[in-house]
Amino acid sequence: MNYFVHPTAEVSDRAVVGEDTKVWNDVQIRENAHIGYNCVISKGVYIDFDVIIGNNVKIQNGVNLYHGVTIEDDVFLGPSMTFTNDFYPRAFNSEFEVKKTLVKKGASIGANSTIICGIVIGKYAMIGAGSVVTKNVPDYALVVGNPGKIVGYVCKCGTKLNENFLCDLCKIQYKKDSKNKLIVIDE
Numbered sequence: 622m623n624y625f626v627h628p629t630a631e632v633s634d635r636a637v638v639g640e641d642t643k644v645w646n647d648v649q650i651r652e653n654a655h656i657g658y659n660c661v662i663s664k665g666v667y668i669d670f671d672v673i674i675g676n677n678v679k680i681q682n683g684v685n686l687y688h689g690v691t692i693e694d695d696v697f698l699g700p701s702m703t704f705t706n707d708f709y710p711r712a713f714n715s716e717f718e719v720k721k722t723l724v725k726k727g728a729s730i731g732a733n734s735t736i737i738c739g740i741v742i743g744k745y746a747m748i749g750a751g752s753v754v755t756k757n758v759p760d761y762a763l764v765v766g767n768p769g770k771i772v773g774y775v776c777k778c779g780t781k782l783n784e785n786f787l788c789d790l791c792k793i794q795y796k797k798d799s800k801n802k803l804i805v806i807d808e
Contacts, residue, residue: 636668639676657694681732689719689738696724699732699750706738725760727777747775761795761803774803 623640626632630648638644639658646664650656654668657676664682668674672686675694683701686692690704707717720739724730728742731750742748746758749765758764763773763781773781774795776788786795786803796806 663700675726689721690724691721692724693726693728695727697729698724699730699734701732702730702734702736704736704738708738728758729779745775745777747779759802777805 624638624642624644626644627646629646630644632638632644632650633652635652636650636654638650638656639660641658642656642660642662644650644662648662648666650668651670653670654672656674657678659676660674660678660680662680666680666683667685669686669688671688673691675692675696677695678692680698681700684698685703687704687706689706704722706719708720709717722736722738722740724742725744727745730736730742730748731752733750734748734752734754736742737753737755740754740757742754742758743760743762745760746762746764748754748758748769749763752765752769753767754764754769761774762771763775764770765772774786775781776791776793778788778791780788780790782788782795794806795803798804
């Protein structure tokens with residue numbers, strides 16, 4: 622075993638956990654979950670069956686990742702945030718349809734946010750604490766509120782871009798392309 626598991630954690634022997642990953646107190650990782658290398662899975666995290674988590678992912682305390690969720694590399698999931706996986710939940714419906722959710726590379730989701738199923742969170746997007754995200758989020762977008770709304774854009778480093786799509790901290794310049802998608806033009 623090339624990863625650390627705290628004695629109170631429960632990791633299915635049918636889960637795959639990557640090298641140098643740390644699984645802390647009271648974590649449950651279900652069967653067929655796939656977790657990349659160098660991840661931090663903090664106290665009280667629940668990872669459902671078949672969930673896919675990339676490399677270098679940081680999952681803070683009390684996060685729930687349900688069946689249908691895929692997390693790409695370098696993602697940050699803040700404390701007590703959660704995902705859903707069913708549009709019409711009923712305790713008596715055993716044949717519900719799982720709606721898949723994708724969080725792309727480098728995105729950050731703030732504490733206590735809720736991500737409604739069936740959407741994509743774009744590369745390096747940032748979701749503010751306590752937000753409820755109900756629709757797709759473009760790359761680099763800064764989303765806050767309930768329901769979540771785009772209030773600006775952030776650099777790959779996480780700093781909010783100025784009105785000219787320039788990062789005042791690391792000086793990376795962005796622009797919108799012909800499809801209104803934010804792209805890097807000068808690193």
